[in-house]
Amino acid sequence: MAAAPGSDGRPRAGSDGYELVVTGRAWLDGKLRPVEVGVDEDGWIRRIARNLRDTGHRLDFGESVLLPAATDVHVHFRDPDGPDPAESFASGTEGAALGGIGAVGEMPNTRPPVDDRERWEEKAALARGRIAVDVVLYGSAQSPAAVRSLAPVAGALKLYLAPTTGVEDFPIDRLPEVLEAVAAVGLPLSVHAEWPPAFSPSSVPPSSTEGWNASRPPAAERAAVDRLLRAPSSLRLHIAHATEADTVDRVAGGGISCEATPHHLLLRARSDGDGFAKTNPPLRSEADRRALWDRFASGAVPLLASDHAPHHSAAKEGPFSKAPSGVPGVETMVPLMLELVRSGDLPLPVLLGAAMDRPARWFGLPMGRLAPGHWANLIAIDFRRGRKIEGKHLRSPAGWSPFEGRRAVFPHGHLRRGEILVADGEFVGPRNGAVVRPEYVSTVSRNVPNRFVTKRV
Ligand code: NCD
Ligand code: ZN
Numbered sequence: 085m086a087a088a089p090g091s092d093g094r095p096r097a098g099s100d101g102y103e104l105v106v107t108g109r110a111w112l113d114g115k116l117r118p119v120e121v122g123v124d125e126d127g128w129i130r131r132i133a134r135n136l137r138d139t140g141h142r143l144d145f146g147e148s149v150l151l152p153a154a155t156d157v158h159v160h161f162r163d164p165d166g167p168d169p170a171e172s173f174a175s176g177t178e179g180a181a182l183g184g185i186g187a188v189g190e191m192p193n194t195r196p197p198v199d200d201r202e203r204w205e206e207k208a209a210l211a212r213g214r215i216a217v218d219v220v221l222y223g224s225a226q227s228p229a230a231v232r233s234l235a236p237v238a239g240a241l242k243l244y245l246a247p248t249t250g251v252e253d254f255p256i257d258r259l260p261e262v263l264e265a266v267a268a269v270g271l272p273l274s275v276h277a278e279w280p281p282a283f284s285p286s287s288v289p290p291s292s293t294e295g296w297n298a299s300r301p302p303a304a305e306r307a308a309v310d311r312l313l314r315a316p317s318s319l320r321l322h323i324a325h326a327t328e329a330d331t332v333d334r335v336a337g338g339g340i341s342c343e344a345t346p347h348h349l350l351l352r353a354r355s356d357g358d359g360f361a362k363t364n365p366p367l368r369s370e371a372d373r374r375a376l377w378d379r380f381a382s383g384a385v386p387l388l389a390s391d392h393a394p395h396h397s398a399a400k401e402g403p404f405s406k407a408p409s410g411v412p413g414v415e416t417m418v419p420l421m422l423e424l425v426r427s428g429d430l431p432l433p434v435l436l437g438a439a440m441d442r443p444a445r446w447f448g449l450p451m452g453r454l455a456p457g458h459w460a461n462l463i464a465i466d467f468r469r470g471r472k473i474e475g476k477h478l479r480s481p482a483g484w485s486p487f488e489g490r491r492a493v494f495p496h497g498h499l500r501r502g503e504i505l506v507a508d509g510e511f512v513g514p515r516n517g518a519v520v521r522p523e524y525v526s527t528v529s530r531n532v533p534n535r536f537v538t539k540r541v
């Protein structure tokens with residue numbers, strides 16, 4: 085089946101025939117109902133009905149629940165050359181596919197960093213032919229020059245206000261200049277929002293996740309958000325890995341988007357928390373974690389994103405102060421949340437909004453909804469088939485998980501534009517994912533709703 089949409093980017097009209105009819109149960113109009121999904125030859129959903137009169141090839145998922153595949157706007161696949169090459173485009177996108185994620189946004193803090201157009205093109209060339217799911221490639225917004233160079237190619241931009249893995253200090257007095265440059269090009273901007281002047285340096289280096297939290301405290305996130313709330317209102321601004329309920333409330337009022345990660349939602353800082361759980365921003369106190377979870381479960385957090393940041397266990401095992409920051413999570417994000425749906429702790433529509441629908445719209449991708457006019461990027465779930473997460477069985481070469489031993493519901497099937505990527509929980513797919521970029525970024529500047537026109541770049 086051809087992967088590219090019709091020339092106008094829309095599902096093909098024409099005969100009544102579907103290339104493929106997918107059957108299962110789906111969450112429609114507030115209920116789980118048996119459905120048949122008609123998919124055309126270009127991999128778009130054409131029609132959904134109780135019964136489709138048709139002769140097309142059929143794929144029957146029986147009692148399983150069909151959901152739209154998720155979009156993860158925040159992953160680090162370490163290609164090219166790390167830092168700490170514990171992942172690659174091939175393994176990372178395969179992990180995404182196994183975890184029910186059909187498109188990812190891949191971050192620019194690789195080596196060399198993606199800070200001009202040439203480096204972006206090199207990275208895109210490296211991705212093509214290796215990726216199992218679609219990839220939006222971020223460019224660096226660490227300087228106005230990088231923003232201007234990357235504007236014609238990047239799918240989104242990333243700004244790190246604080247040092248983190250693979251990123252040095254940002255000259256924070258240049259923030260207004262950078263934001264002006266981004267506003268002029270109209271690309272979405274994701275910000276690592278910690279404000280270094282609000283860090284608490286101590287004479288003793290932190291030796292636990294609790295100490296890490298004290299050294300890069302919630303006040304540093306608050307101070308960064310203060311600055312970002314003053315950004316030009318035309319910016320499509322997004323706060324990466326928000327850790328505080330207060331951040332969620334304040335940015336919503338300011339017309340800014342944000343994401344929460346499974347690790348900040350489910351794990352807390354501990355006096356015995358070791359280097360494996362070291363991440364930026366730090367895991368927070370139990371009270372802060374719970375407050376963030378309450379916002380998330382009530383639907384107040386716009387996006388869920390993994391900040392999949394794998395590092396080798398050898399690097400994580402040493403002294404806390406030497407351990408690199410970041411935890412893996414692309415393969416486990418949706419399965420962990422599906423288990424919480426199963427247990428009644430998270431409403432399914434909240435998950436569908438935060439992990440499937442809104443992130444796709446943020447990137448301007450025609451997916452994330454089980455509806456005509458969207459790519460047939462679907463996952464199949466059997467809620468009775470839960471299992472415990474084991475790091476060594478995940479696809480990432482890092483081989484460990486901060487969620488070791490937690491129950492999760494992995495999708496047993498995954499289709500990309502009607503093609504099978506995962507069957508019976510095993511990756512069986514082709515590697516014909518595309519590097520995608522919404523068309524609107526090159527044709528309009530800002531404040532224009534996402535049009536469902538995407539092109540391969
Ligand atoms: C990320 C990484 O390892 O690339 N680390 C992290 O602690 N989250 C970088 C980042 O997102 O800050
Ligand atoms: Zn970050």
Ligand code: ZN
Nearest residue numbers: 158191391393
């Ligand atoms: Zn990150």
